[in-house]
Amino acid sequence: MITNKDNFCVIMGGGIGSRFWPFSRKTLPKQFLDFFGTGRSLLQQTFDRFKQVIPTENILVVTNDLYADLVKEQLPELNSEQILLEPTRRNTAPCITWAAYHIRALNPNANIVVAPSDHLILKESEFLSAIEKGLAFVAKSDKLLTLGIKPNRPETGYGYIQVAEHIDSSFYKVKTFTEKPELELAKVFIESGEFYWNAGLFMWNVNSIIKAGELLLPELATKLAAGKDVYGTPEEKKFIDENFPACPNVSIDFGIMEKADNVYVSLGDFGWSDLGTWGSLYDLSQKDESENVTLKCRSLLYNSKNNIVVLPQNKLAVIDGLEGYLIAESDNVLLICKKDEEHSIRKYVNDAQIKLGEDYI
Secondary structure (H helix, E strand, C coil): CCCCCCEEEEEECCCCCHHHCCCCECCECHHHCCCCCCCCCHHHHHHHHHCCCCCHHHEEEEEEHHHHHHHHHHCCCCCHHHEEEECCCCCHHHHHHHHHHHHHHHCCCCEEEEEECCCEECCHHHHHHHHHHHHHHHHCCCCEEEEEECCCCCCCCCCEEEEEEECCCCEEEEEEEECCCCHHHHHHHHHHCCEEEEEEEEEEEHHHHHHHHHHHCHHHHHHHHCCCCCCCCCCHHHHHHHHHHHCCCCCHHHHHHCCCCCEEEEEECCCEECCCCHHHHHHHCCCCCCCCEEECCEEEEECCECCEEECCCCCEEEEECCECEEEEEECCEEEEEEHHHHHHHHHHHHHHHHHHCHHHC
């Protein structure tokens, strides 16, 4: 039974997911897709997860104006006041700051968990237990809390958190943040035992994050705090449409978490993945005897190994002689590239947009 009405959840769902192109498109980004055939999109799975510990009426989704109808269609449990629509993309600090001012107008004692909409959690009960403990921790202290994941490989696509002194059985003071290190440095991090993956999931009391924003991001705080009298009213969207585009484009990690002196981390191993790339999807998917992954479609593979094949449902892929490739088709785009060179996908997207127009994005 959920009883704590002071606990809120903010789900960030406004990204384009360009690293999953062509599967993820501007009109239907990855958070609205069902990658594993469960019948629920990543956004729906995130909502299903948090409603177990957060009152449904206290769950908000922050997304882009473009995706208002998609959110309403996929999450009919939410009313329109629970969907905050950004007029333009301005990274995570403006998104989170707006949500904080909005929630404070509803409940000045609110404790908030902020989560991306596209993460995968395999050990849900352990994860939700950590969320409940984290919210209790920030409810009684002026601390900013993030979630650290025990790494199992020297991953270069994640940020890292170095822990300092141990507070109690669940929480550590954060010593440093490092964004996406080179492979050799990532290996050193793993060997030291002091570094954890940064899950990009945060918990804090609403007053703690607003105070930190006003101190460390005064330009952003000033712009959004000016609307304190309209938050929670019908005039709020008009204020945001006028002021949000002028907010600095900065992440919450760089703008606040890396600079604040009251940042703590809760450590865990929850079967977590940020599902940010085709490589991460490959790692999580069931493989055949030659380490090939086939999703949605059907395939016949000969003399081929370590590939990931994602085509429209019921389409057949016949592949001979490929090793380590991504073969992905969606609508009017077919992408074939080396699986380990997926960092080039953003270049492909940019080139397609510049040379061929929006129809392929």
